[in-house]
Amino acid sequence: MNKIILGLALLVSMVATSQENDSIPKVPEEPELEASLDIEKDTVQNFKKIKLDGVAAVVGDYVILDSDIEKTYIDLKSQGVSTEDITKCSLLGKLMEDRLYAHQAVQDSLLVSDDEVNANIDRQLQSFVSQIGSMEKLLKFYRKENEQELREDLFEINKLRMLSEKMQASVVSDIEITPEEVRQFFNKIPKDERPVFGAELEISQIVKIPKATEEEKQKVIDKLNTIKADIQENDASFKIKAILYSEDEGSKANGGFYAINKNTAFVKEFMDVAYRLQEGEISEPFETEYGYHIMLVEKVRGQERDIRHIIISPEVPESAKEAAKSELDSIRVKVNNGDFTFAEAALNFSDEKETKFDGGVLRNPQDFSARFELTKMDPTLYNQVRNLKDNEISYPIMEEDPRGGIKYKIYKITNRYDEHVADFAQDYLKIQELAKREKQFNAIKEWMDIHIEDTYISVNEEKRDCDFANDWVKE
Missing domain, CATH: 3.10.50.40 (Chitinase A; domain 3)
Incomplete structure (x- = not known):
């Protein structure tokens, strides 16, 4: 059952629709073709055959080369991923899955426009440059002559990935889970194999946004x-x-x-x-x-x-910023004095519509519950609340909104949960998510079986003995 839970956890990244990886990936280098040839005019002596590159598999309109497998393996190692349990066969299987998704996306007219791909590349390059220091350093890192050459490589990588993600999302988009299915999923997990959830916090906030004139x-x-x-x-x-x-x-x-x-x-x-x-x-x-x-x-x-x-955005004067901060200070004092509760203050004074009508309760973007597991919290939020005691209210904190402007906030820890073995009532939302992932996993497996059968797929003779997760080898 532990393997099932691990597999379901890995499914999160496999079926996500719109989240990009902003850590610097290793862009595949151009394949170097090497051969040992000794040639004289009109005479060939000591000719030695060396395999330059080979076709590992074909999936629909996509060709996977042996070098693609090698590059993927090297990329994983260079990014610090443990490759101890990763084989070349499993990598080939994953590359074939990606290309089957992309191939079927085109067949189903789930298209990705060039503008969408270029917009994603722009965001990637901005992130990469901010990490590495400059475009010149980035080009040197990837061994590219100019930005256009790098963009062309990234375009093909991103186009295939986005098509694959769009198809995966389409496969699982209509899957829902009933309370009875959640109960059955939980009950079939042996008690000694039930997941352990880490320490969690419930956090509330009141937000004031300084206004322009x-x-x-x-x-x-x-x-x-x-x-x-x-x-x-x-x-x-x-x-x-x-x-x-x-x-x-x-x-x-x-x-x-x-x-x-x-x-x-x-x-x-x-x-x-x-x-x-x-x-x-x-x-x-x-x-x-x-x-x-x-x-x-x-x-x-x-x-x-x-x-x-x-x-x-209109310019906000310093006087407005000071006024917002002072108002939060006043609210904090009045809540501590018992004039009203934190939830009442959030409803009446907070400027953030998403939380004010729920007593200022923050929702976890991962599962929309009110709980945040300490080891998985956003680092900025964690640093803002980590020293707060139960029911203590923070002093006003200034926060720059990445979409523009600034906000001032005060926080309160409303509940704290210690690490514990999964409990059906207490952890229903988390268990519901695990059950849904298992159902999505099964739907994807069924989709794979059907489309492998219906799609032109050819696997090189040397790779046919691989123990693939899917039945890629057709007799």
């Missing part, structure tokens, strides 16, 4: 209207304007581009505008909690939209 807001609206007029009247490029003026670091390098659908986790005001506009239409300036935007709907594909936006 009406004058500063109008300056931003006027600037956005000027940008819009230049685009519409002078045929200026929205993409270039976004690169020049947008404050969204996640999209400005790619001209403010996002590919979205109805499930994209953007704020309601942003999504409402995106689905109200017609293709080619530019919005009036509109406000979200992050600032003021204008938006262009570039392409409509059913429930999907390709959009570009420009966001500019």
Whole structure:
């Protein structure tokens, strides 16, 4: 059963839809072709055959070379992954899975646009450069002559990965789990093999967001209207304007581009505008909690939209920042004096809509429960609350929002749970997630069996003796 739990844990990364790895991967180097040849004019002497590279397998339209397996193995080792239990056969099996997903995604018209891939590459490169220091160092690290050459390599890697992820997400998107299925899953785990959950905290917060003056807001609206007029009247490029003026670091390098659908986790005001506009239409300036935007709907594909936006945040004066901090200090004192509870204060004074109506309770983005396991907490949040005692309220903490602006917060630890063996009632949400992953795992296995049978697959004779997890070898 421990192996089952481990397998289910690994499934998390296998079926996730939109989360990118921001640690520097090792981009595959160009294969070096080596041969020992001794050639004279019109005469060949001492010719020695050496295999330059071979085809390990073919899956649909994708070819997997022996060098692809070697590169993947080297990449894992160089990134500190233990390769003790990883074989070349298991790596080939994983590469074949990825390509089967990507092949079937194309067959099912689950396409990924070039703009989506390039937007992802932009985010990767920004992260890589911030880690390694400069683009020049990054190019040297990857042994590339220029940025374009690196982008071309990353494009192929990302395109295949994004197609694969899109297909995997499609396979499990409609899977739900009933309470009875959760109960059956839990009961079939032997008591001595039930998972152990680490120490956890429940945390509440009250947030104050300093506000800009009406004058500063109008300056931003006027600037956005000027940008819009230049685009519409002078045929200026929205993409270039976004690169020049947008404050969204996640999209400005790619001209403010996002590919979205109805499930994209953007704020309601942003999504409402995106689905109200017609293709080619530019919005009036509109406000979200992050600032003021204008938006262009570039392409409509059913429930999907390709959009570009420009966001500019009005400048917040120092007096507003001090006022927000002072208000939180006052709230903290009044809660400690018993004038009202922390939950009542959150409801009446917090500026964060996502938590104020729930008494300020923070939700874990992993499972949306109110608990945060200490060893898995976001490092920033952990550092902010680690020294708090039970029912102690922190002093105001300033936090920069990555999407723009600043916030001030006070925190309170409302509950603390010690490490313990899984309990059905106490840990229902975690057990529910494990049961759902097992059901997803089984659905993926069934999908694999069907599409392996229906897809052209050829495995090199030398690899046919591999003990694959799936039945890749066809008689």
